[in-house]
Amino acid sequence: MKLSRKIDVQHLTRVEGHGNISIRVRNGALQHARWEVVETPRFFEAMLVDKKWDNAPWICGRICGICSIGHTLASIRAIENAFNMVPTKQTQTLRLLLKHMETLQSHILHLYFLVAPDFLNVGSIFPLIESHPDVVKRAAGLKLLANDTCDLVGGRRLHPTRTVVGGFTMLPDKKDLEAVRHRLEESRSDLESTAELFYSFALPAFARETEFVSLGASDGYPFIGGDLVSSDGVRKAEHDYRAMTNEYLVEQSTSKWSRLSRQSFAVGALARLNNNFPHLSTGARKMAEAFGLAPVNHNPFMNIVAQLVECVHVVEESTGLISEVLDVPWTRPRETVVPKRGMGVGAVEVPRGILYHCYEFDTKGRIRRADCVIPTSQNHANIQHDLEALTLQYVSEGRSDQEIERAAQMLVRSYDPCISCSVH
């Protein structure tokens, strides 16, 4: 058995942002297995100070190029909560539809563009254009459907234009929504084929018990607002988010870390699913069962399957949401905003897990203090502990350096980290 190992991955590829992996084994003992975040901070929380409320969603969407819609919606929710505004039913439905399509877009991007190449032994999706044209076509088709719907509802797939405090600047055309509903129904077979493809991939056999944090609602699989729950039995109100996140600083990372009942916890598709399994749509539940995914699952690689299951869930639920708005006449798109002194929190489940925005306003609606807690920053500590456990397991199994390096990279990737977002 090899006694000493030195594995370094600088700027891990096929993830959003910049992170490194460093593993050292000497005389058979693990010296360190480290997940380092080297991303440059952009200081969004400072940027917002003294800005008026209407700047926040517009600026904060720019925290992330993948989940700009989620950030925009969390920002809007924080402001509406601070100003005591409750969105109309119509606005809630359209926001959830928009949110769902971002989830679909982001999960498909992760599954096909970032994860699948690992299992098909290629460096990117690009060689698959020739070797697996049907796979690439399917991925592009699903992503296009999701993005087209985001354009339709949010005005723009990236950094949305129509989403504002109080509602929407403009409403979609009902005919277009009907066409989307039809396309969503048709996409089911593509999701089935996606499931078949992923079913053929052997996920690493690894598990480490941890705590899972997500929104927890009683009336459905939660995405926007509500109570905060953990698989260890913690439950807090949305405005009490800091009791859930407990952020702290560490040397090895420009992103903050989090903990709750244990040394680390996980957020994301697997956490949502572990905490809210009974609320999945019928098709989604069936798919989870076919993959042997039942709560509470502690294999981080299963986050990939959880994302797949959520794709089915959001597609099934979205057709219903569209029917809801089609059945009734449009009401006013947007409510007037009256700024108010106070604090507001918005908790939203974005593709990579639970996201919080919190702002404190003065009487004129200017931001005095801002705080954003990003899903990936909550995951960093969990990734770190998984990386150690995985390395130990692979070392004791006598795996090669190459196998360890590959598994370590795949582990980090399975969390779908959004690193620049986590540093923000």
Place this chain on the structure above:
Amino acid sequence: MTTGQRTYMGVPVPRPRTAFFELSSCEGCQLQLLNNEATLLDFLDLLEVVEFREAMTEHSDQYEIAFVEGSITRRDEVLRLKKIRKDARLLVAFGTCACFGGVNQLKNRFHDLAWVKKAVYGKQAVETQEARPLRDFVEVDLSILGCPVRKEEVEKIVTNLVLGKSVNLPKFPVCMECKANRNVCLFDLGEACLGPVTRAGCDAWCPNNRAGCWGCRGPADEANLEGLELVMKKYGISRESLLDRLECFGGFESQVRHLRRPSRKKPRARG
């Protein structure tokens, strides 16, 4: 991606080796390329992508065109940028962060980086500097504007690049595109809009969605700011709203400095 020789109207055209890099950014501009589902494959056919960390594992220092996204906010980024400049025949500033500093430069307005750092990281040491555009450090051959860039425009520019045609950005303001699209003017709805002073090319993306322009593409060739101030006043839109928009993306840096002076309004840095 095919590897065979490409032709355009019967003439063989090379597929330039192309690399994508990101500095301080949201990576959204790069993702816009992957968001090109309908035309992604044709687009990839134009170029030979040799580096794109967010999408591929392989990488290479041998390339002709470098697309650089993001602004400079740390010393190591200056070094990376200089190396890219050395390797690339053509360096493209890709997106508003790279062209003007983007939203990242909003922290510059405090003129007090120590406070900015403390506000987010408390006592922990963290390195940062004023967010600056690429052109402050290296020569930039081409700027592709937008936060985010518009994929149709990127495709047009890249096609022209590959075919060796010249690339010209529109000189006129967003208003022209907006009027051509027959939108309701935001001013008439009582909202602020920078369409009159911002460089066109986005097809009035925001006003098409009934949202005012925030000037992400920077000033048009003839940006009459005094005129805009008067219009805003007439419609009862506050100077603060105008300034918020002008300073959001960095393109109007000099104008903002000019406008802020008479009002002497400096953002207060709180500790």
